[in-house]
Amino acid sequence: MTSSTPPVAYVTSGLIEDPELSAVLAAFERLGVPAEAVDWRDGSVDWGRFALVVVRSPWDYILDRPAFLAWAEKVAAVTRLANPAPVLERNTDKTYLRTLAEAGVPVVPTAWAAPGDELDGEAGGGFAPWPELVVKPTVSSGARDTVRTTDRAEALAHVRTLTAAGRTAMVQPYLPMVEREGETSLLFLGGRFSHAIRRRPMLSGEVGFEDAVREPDADQLAVAERVLAAVPERAELLYARVDLVRTEDGSPVLIELELTEPRLFLTHLPDGPERLVRAVRAALAG
Numbered sequence: 001m002t003s004s005t006p007p008v009a010y011v012t013s014g015l016i017e018d019p020e021l022s023a024v025l026a027a028f029e030r031l032g033v034p035a036e037a038v039d040w041r042d043g044s045v046d047w048g049r050f051a052l053v054v055v056r057s058p059w060d061y062i063l064d065r066p067a068f069l070a071w072a073e074k075v076a077a078v079t080r081l082a083n084p085a086p087v088l089e090r091n092t093d094k095t096y097l098r099t100l101a102e103a104g105v106p107v108v109p110t111a112w113a114a115p116g117d118e119l120d121g122e123a124g125g126g127f128a129p130w131p132e133l134v135v136k137p138t139v140s141s142g143a144r145d146t147v148r149t150t151d152r153a154e155a156l157a158h159v160r161t162l163t164a165a166g167r168t169a170m171v172q173p174y175l176p177m178v179e180r181e182g183e184t185s186l187l188f189l190g191g192r193f194s195h196a197i198r199r200r201p202m203l204s205g206e207v208g209f210e211d212a213v214r215e216p217d218a219d220q221l222a223v224a225e226r227v228l229a230a231v232p233e234r235a236e237l238l239y240a241r242v243d244l245v246r247t248e249d250g251s252p253v254l255i256e257l258e259l260t261e262p263r264l265f266l267t268h269l270p271d272g273p274e275r276l277v278r279a280v281r282a283a284l285a286g
């Protein structure tokens with residue numbers, strides 16, 4: 001490519017450090033694809049000068065989702081955005097899990113409480129049989145505002161705190177398998193499975209393992225395929241991360257589908273950063 005080729009924007013945040021940024025920019029350079037890191041909040045940027053705007057680590061969007069979605073619309077009006085704006089809109093609110101469950105995808109059992117809803121932990125709340133609970137907001141990342149407890153009153157109090165602030169709360173059974181097998185993240189680049197990571201649990205203390213590459217089991221790959229098949233824009237996804245945990249009976253269930261700003265664990269592989277750049281190059285050609 002010549003120096004007049006329009007660059008790719010690697011969208012990040014000025015506030016939270018991205019551990020993959022420098023390795024991926026180096027891979028862009030090695031493969032001769034011009035690319036620049038850009039803060040999504042930088043109002044002076046002319047997004048139209050990029051051939052492709054790749055959402056990667058704008059992790060502070062969680063503080064202002066409406067501004068982030070408005071930004072995505074603005075960019076999509078002047079150039080190509082990956083993943084596409086409608087995907088970002090849907091994927092930044094975990095109520096998408098309910099849609100996927102209704103489409104037949106195995107999802108962690110979840111009780112939902114929108115602002116104004118009352119959950120009754122013993123009866124109507126749907127979580128009476130669960131010995132330990134996780135309560136989280138539908139708009140979150142990095143386990144922000146997430147509580148793990150066996151105390152129903154504490155769980156309900158956190159639900160009320162979230163809904164009183166105008167947020168939707170989700171209540172799930174705590175899945176203890178995250179401490180033994182870990183959470184399995186399956187990474188897809190350009191629509192194809194790339195690699196999988198065994199991840200440390202975020203809501204428990206010491207465990208005997210770190211995030212590391214693992215071979216996914218056949219049932220995990222099959223569930224991940226079902227999850228992606230339920231995404232209308234599947235063919236347009238540049239990147240996707242399917243996070244699975246096993247329930248006590250051993251079956252993998254979806255805990256999160258990350259189509260917005262997943263950490264891709266590229267630096268865990270010798271050629272991980274190049275894999276993303278190759279997927280970008282294919283998207284540019286397509």
Ligand SMILES: Nc1ncnc2c1ncn2[C@@H]1O[C@H](COP(=O)(O)OP(=O)(O)O)[C@@H](O)[C@H]1O
Nearest residue numbers: 134140141142143144172173174175201202256
């Ligand atoms: N129901 C659950 N059982 C066990 N661990 C959970 C559960 N829900 C969340 N966690 C832990 O909290 C982390 C963050 O929750 P997650 O639903 O992935 O939201 P986000 O990553 O967007 O904050 C997970 O990676 C997992 O370690």
Ligand SMILES: [Mg+2]
Nearest residue numbers: 142143243256
């Ligand atoms: Mg997660």
